[in-house]
Amino acid sequence: MDEVVRYSYRLRPGAIAERALTSEWHRCRFLWNEAVHQQKSGGKPTFGKLSRLLTDARSRIGWLREGSQVPQQQMLRTYAHALDQSFTVKGRGRPTFKPRRKTLPSLEYTRRGFSLRDGRLVLPKGISIPVIWSRELPSDPTSVRITQDSLGHWYASFVVRRDAPTAPEVDGGIGIDWGVSTTATATDAEFDLPYLGHRKRCTAELAKAQRTMSRRHNGRRGPQSNGYQRARRGAAKLQKKAARQTQHESRAWAKRVVDNHQIIAVEDFTPKFLAKSTMARKAADAAIGAAKRELIERGTRAGRKVVVVQPAYTTMTCSSCFARAKQRLGLAERTFRCSDCGYTGGRDRNAARVILAVAERGHTRVDDVSQSDHLPRVGGSVAV
Numbered sequence: 001m002d003e004v005v006r007y008s009y010r011l012r013p014g015a016i017a018e019r020a021l022t023s024e025w026h027r028c029r030f031l032w033n034e035a036v037h038q039q040k041s042g043g044k045p046t047f048g049k050l051s052r053l054l055t056d057a058r059s060r061i062g063w064l065r066e067g068s069q070v071p072q073q074q075m076l077r078t079y080a081h082a083l084d085q086s087f088t089v090k091g092r093g094r095p096t097f098k099p100r101r102k103t104l105p106s107l108e109y110t111r112r113g114f115s116l117r118d119g120r121l122v123l124p125k126g127i128s129i130p131v132i133w134s135r136e137l138p139s140d141p142t143s144v145r146i147t148q149d150s151l152g153h154w155y156a157s158f159v160v161r162r163d164a165p166t167a168p169e170v171d172g173g174i175g176i177d178w179g180v181s182t183t184a185t186a187t188d189a190e191f192d193l194p195y196l197g198h199r200k201r202c203t204a205e206l207a208k209a210q211r212t213m214s215r216r217h218n219g220r221r222g223p224q225s226n227g228y229q230r231a232r233r234g235a236a237k238l239q240k241k242a243a244r245q246t247q248h249e250s251r252a253w254a255k256r257v258v259d260n261h262q263i264i265a266v267e268d269f270t271p272k273f274l275a276k277s278t279m280a281r282k283a284a285d286a287a288i289g290a291a292k293r294e295l296i297e298r299g300t301r302a303g304r305k306v307v308v309v310q311p312a313y314t315t316m317t318c319s320s321c322f323a324r325a326k327q328r329l330g331l332a333e334r335t336f337r338c339s340d341c342g343y344t345g346g347r348d349r350n351a352a353r354v355i356l357a358v359a360e361r362g363h364t365r366v367d368d369v370s371q372s373d374h375l376p377r378v379g380g381s382v383a384v
Contacts, residue, residue: 029100198285
């Protein structure tokens, strides 16, 4: 069975190629902002309408004609898809303007817009970029996305097909409850993901680099000195190193969970509200959202049964008898005590077991579990 995946590689563009990529990005960003303006003026611009506007704009504006039409069309296609998602997905915001100084370049080329020759990525308008081939491509790529990170490094992400690895045959399930002191608490303590604190370990170095940035900032808007740019790159390098370490640990943990369980019940936790709390720095360092996304994607690819459970009442419900506490537990209360059956256990561990119990009974919410669902089972049937 084939699966569609992305293979990413580092690019080493020269000065001329880098200027060409940056100019192409500014054209695409201009088209994105024009599409946002069309949407704000009224109506819902579709990809067909935007394509016609692009054809008309390229016939009138020589600056647009200097670039390739392929990434420009792909940018408008991405915008139209994002706009459709904002209408269909609850909580999804509308596409917004891409500021020049706050948005990193991102270009996408389809198969007719690029080629691979002699180990180099060849783009329209004569752009040829060396690629650091850290591994071989499993098949011919169908598209490529070129991005630049905060350090100024360029990357190419190829969409390819490969044979899906066979997941081992396993039984049993696991429930995952997200938190801050422990990033992921599982029903089995062996599969917990502890808070690693990679960014916390480099706090002193990062603070020093940020003080250097503050001293070298000239206090005005616009281009800064080379000294300021060096200090900014130093701070970005420290932050990216910590982010990569956290990402690596999350991926290794997700693989271990998927390889050992058939049913994976995941709390549908949205850590956005933590950004406004006193736990914002620690929550950002833990990267809960990235770990959750990695676990769900890896489990789906492996053919596991992945169930996303709503977090409502998981902390207040007893995993032994499913009785619900009458009052919410404060954050300082780390032990759950059931007044009905006398069960006592860790607050997060109890929530993880509730999440798994809900998923095993074919539900996604605690409220959907009926009285007969949580009665003890005898010989494969419910005891009554």
